[in-house]
Amino acid sequence: MPIFDRYILRQIFPPLAFTLLIALLVLLVERMLRVLDSVLGSQGTMQVVFELLAYLVPHYLGLALPMALFLGIYFAFRRLSRESEMDAMLASGTGLHQLLRPVLLAAGLMTLVAALLFNTLQPHSRYAYRSVLSSVQNMSIEALIQPGVFVSNENTTLMVEEISSDRRQFRRIFIHEEDKQADEAATITAREGILTETDDDSPPFAQLFNGVRLTTSVDPTEAEGPREPESGEERSDGLLRFEEMQTRLGEDAYDAVQPRGEDEREYTIPELWALKDSPPEGIERSRLLAEMNERLVRIVSVLVLPFVAIPLALSNRRSQRSSGVAVGVVTLLAFNEALQQGVRMVRREQLEPFLGIWGPLIIFFTGSMILFLTTAFRVPRYQGTGIIDRVTTAFGALMEKRRARRSAS
Template sequence: VPHYLGLAVPGAFFIGLLLGFNRLSKDSEIDAFLAGGIGLHQLARPVVVLSVVFALFAASVFGFFQPYARHAYRAIVHTVKSTNVYYLAEAGVFMNMGNRTIVLDRVNRDQQRFGHIFIYRDFAARGHKTTTARDGFLIDRGPGKAPLLQMSDGLELRVRPPRKNQPANVVRDAQITIFDRIETLLGKDSDSALRPRGKDPRELTLVELWQNRNNNLEKMTSNEIKAELYDRLVRIMMIPLLPFLAIPFALSQRRSHRSYRFASAVILLVAFNEIIHHAKRAVALDKLPPIAAQGIPISIFAAIALWSFYRATFTLSQDRMEPYWDRLNDIFRAVWLRMKTLKRAWA
């Protein structure tokens, strides 16, 4: 959850600003504020303060909750993978584990006892083995240890492949063993606990990343640590800039179709996220220094956002591209209306 929360909050905040200020603009609320002596920069103050609050929230998510949550998630996945499926056995259900196929006709889960056991084990070029037993008991050998299946009153058939100079349909050896009791391990022993946190840069907090930015840790280079550190800082610094980018793109005239503004703003934000994503990889692989790969994109993003806000707030100049975008929008709208008319006529 913290991982997706860190991505969803900035995106939702940005879209909310676009929709909110666009509605104010279309309803002439912005004009009313301006006529009353309240400038756009004054209207932006509350959302700028809110963006700072979101930035602090993102810093706590990126810097603390996300690393711990990532390690906790991996620990849960590791625990689930390490849990042997034999403890979850169901009666009459085929279970495939590696080269084993097992069917249990009766299951007493409370006592870990089974009845009418069938086990088929394929050894590939070395043949196969089939074991049947009347009763079985599953013995837990402790954390990380494969369980031991103790079977009684059964037989075991071991079939080996034919010799190289014999026809394929000739069985080389078939051995039948009748037993009163036999034991077999189900699976292999494995570590029950995941490695300690901190073996992956994404599992380190911001403080830990900063403290080790010039050090090579186990399974981590200093470049990978720097890439993760500056990537998080860039994403945090981006949030207070969102109001300055969203407000200019949200403004429009009444009765004017300015969907291109929304598309341009969203495309710009998505492009920036892609750039810093690839910049992180470049820094981790020591292709570029952090100041060039991650510092320049956030500087350009800040310049675009602040310049757009300045032009919308303190100048009267009109966007030179607006007439062309409006004309293109009218063309698409006319084509769309024509298609709807033809569709109704054909219906």
């Protein structure tokens, strides 16, 4: 590798890594507040908090990577320009399009990283995040029980006055439950109770002794008659007296984690392609197409960033102001917003993926190439014999002829 290429790469990667680290920390800190609220509110531990944040890293890396690469290239070439190192490189007979080679190498490496993030890490980490968060939020209500405190979890409210040291025996128990259809509510009081774990993943049940169960209907017009009493039970209208009964705690709040694929964002790109003609139940075909094309566009767009960053870094070379970075950031935000708008329209089947998602990338790429080629021929250029050299030389000749005609007129 030529010395110039190695030198430019050494200038690009430190600001790239620093920007990526800072952006990742800022995004994670912002999300940490919501994760803490969800986990600690469900009696989770800090270990679970850090585990959830780790699963969020691929998502935020995908957001921060394009901006980090842009700023890394921009600040590297900005420094080379302001300290006249760029002049020395160009004076040696090296054209700007030749200095682009190490930058494209760095962009190619970042494209591979983006492909790994968007295709593999993000779908699987999103599912892992959902699984862990669901497990925490579906924690059985017995984990929340405190003596003399009313505890609510979904459709169950529970209060016990006394708890044994092993948290398995209760005294003076109050339970209020509503069924899934919300057309019936039951209030249970009992003198004693024992908590029994199950062998499967279902929530534990409480075995209650010497109590009363009062059943009421939310909609009296649709209420069914009270059930027949079982052995050891007495009934008086909606009031049921029992010597022993069993009930599950927070049964409706306990949902088993669904397999990966509940959301189109949990599929990899090859899986999205395989499912596009036969989408799974609950996911529309337009959403699959939008998700697949959006990820592909985000991966490819990384290769376009050098053609934006270098011209902006070389503009106003002797000025102390760095207006180019502001222009670049606004450009990237505008591209991202156009892409998001296109994705929404594709999901609603208002546009085809080529126009709604690939259209912004084509416009972004075209404008970037024009900006780069225009900048490349404002400095001395090397007359090479390669394909890139011939194309850039021809473009420079056209630009010179155009300026000559303007001067003549």
